[in-house]
Amino acid sequence: MSDPNDPDVSLEQPGAIDDASGTSADRASTSTATSVESEPPVTTAPGTTAPGATPEEPSRWTIALREITTGNAIISVLAVVLALIVGAIMIAFTDERVQEAAGYFFARPGDTFIAIWESVSGAYVAFFQGSIYNFRRPDFVAGIRPLTETLTFATPLIAAGLGVGLAFRVGMFNIGGRGQMLIAASAAGWVGFAVDLPMYLHMIVALIAGMIGAALWAGIAGLLKARTGAHEVIVTIMLNYVALYLVSWMLRTPGLLQAPGSNNPKTPAMKDTAIFPELLGPQFNLHFGFILAVAATVLVWWILNRSSLGFQFRAVGENPNAARVSGINVKSMYVYAMLISGALIGLAGVSQVLGTVTTGFSSGIDAGIGFDAITVALLGRSTPWGIFAAGILFGAFKAGGFSMQAAEGVPIDIVLVVQSLIVLFIAAPPLVRAIFRLPAPGSAPKRQRPIVTKEVKAK
Template structure:
């Protein structure tokens, strides 16, 4: 009599998952990297800015009243307001197509680079401190002290042309470095938190410069009651790069050199390696024989000097007719945003500074041409910081994989064989 017996299920060998190709691995590294998050944060901020532009437009508000009767009117008004605003932003920051020739059409780009020059310099200083684990928010004070030092040399000293400019720049760098070095010294010697110290030193610098600007024989212009310095001497001013028709000056070249220097410092020098080691884990760096306290002092000296370079550019390049206590123009705080957007990397900060320079240059054109409030640009800048501070939110919106994750492999099918005997 035949009997059917069932043998134990015999699973087939599990085939190994297919390894991703080199192209797939590279693409995954790109989309999970921090650079893509920064780009997408800008895109999201611009999208939210477009919504705000449409909401505040009077034509959109009028057509919204009869949207269900004629929806095309409202959609057309939204398109006109958003496209007009961003077109004006582009033409005010990159290239103005309404100009008759290339020489005048490219002027907005030079304005962008002029606005970006102090932002890049200050962003490099803030980013360098970030890499060492320090939060330098004392950009305003460091810029004011550097501007006072460079400005005093610029209008009070009589030196030969090239030497005068070099000495004025060095005076500003030294002033900013000393003001930043105070923070590092207090951090190293007393353990004082750098955020509290930098905030307090901002106030100290502001009221100190305000006092000097009201004191005859110090920074105040002779014979004037206004809190303002005399104009800078011609020998202490950055020369124009493209001629008198453009505001772009040689300070931009100095900032490029500073970017190269910070890149070399962090990537190729032993001191930069120590900065990065302290920033990653100060306890491990201390065990490895690195003098953490000395690194705090050194990094704040260099950071303060770089931020001071922004103040030097303001005094010797942009405001050459004399300056007041508002010379920092908010650059010290904008530099924090630039450093965050650039991920504290020198060339990332360079690109981020140009982007924010474009916002500044194009924002005024957008307001003049389309009547869009300049506050919209400030909202966009703030949203960029918000999205950069929340990478999981950006990844969730665009459905990006988390960094370090591997693609899911297909689960092989396991069949069971039943043999009848």
């Protein structure tokens, strides 16, 4: 028969026996002490969380790093890196020295790798010297000239990119940059060579005329979308052709845009009172248009982030149905967005006429900027300062591409391929994330599962 004072019995039947030797509270404390002594400690692997314990919160540096790796900005940067890598491969394959060394690769493989390095490094060094700083020049003023050329090329790209990006934020695709630039150039150019006004006032009037002309041309697409539901992509593409043939006709018609006494489809030179002033002197091509591009960037940032109109723009871009239910006039927002977008793209056309091509222009005054602006807006993620940086990058491509071609014999088409690859990689964020093994946006960090060792019974 079991002894009532045996601790094993008291563990199996707590409170079953009550005699004069102890109360139930004493037996409970005895049971707890015995169970604690019989249970060994649970061990966990280093860096894991014990069962039942609260997991440690990630540090602020870990959170910041994850926000960077899951953001959109890193995709744009890595898209440029990937495009430059692919461009380096194309430069190596098209180089004659590399092809010659590859003919005896198995005899002397080192010659091939040396030729590849010299080809790629020489091309990108020439790109740097042609777009940022030429350290072979005798003084700093001459060496910094490539940077001013980059900013000059970037000026119309920034202005046009802002116009396209603002339309993107409202959920519209303004593909009519070419036509709007041609209309702006025609209006500003006509005022620039046909009207006599005092200095500075002449420039301001020509600038306003060009921006208003482009705004009204883009407003046609916004009005048709608001009133009839016509898709702005189709309308703006068709308006490109209308503007091209209209301006071409005016350039061949005396009394309109054609220079008097000339049979060439070209305008007269702009008057000195209408030309943008130079920023750094006659030895540089950088003009007042760059200041206007910076001012336009600040203005668009303020509109989108600090004004009630910008709030309505962003609301319509996110969900037009919800914006309509909340009381926003969606149709009016479409018209306003296209008017402002066209005015910004018109600033690019005016910069070409009054700042870069002041000796007269032809129907090719847009120089493909209207379509390059779409790439700039995509690379800048439709944010004002992102577009500003993307415009400078593409300005560097234009300035450095000619230097690469002249110094290293690299085909200028490779620069165009690199620009196209940037668009391709930006349009495929999952591809970029897979190549660099980046986490997907919104995914939570994986927590390590706790490793629990097997408990051993006390003997």
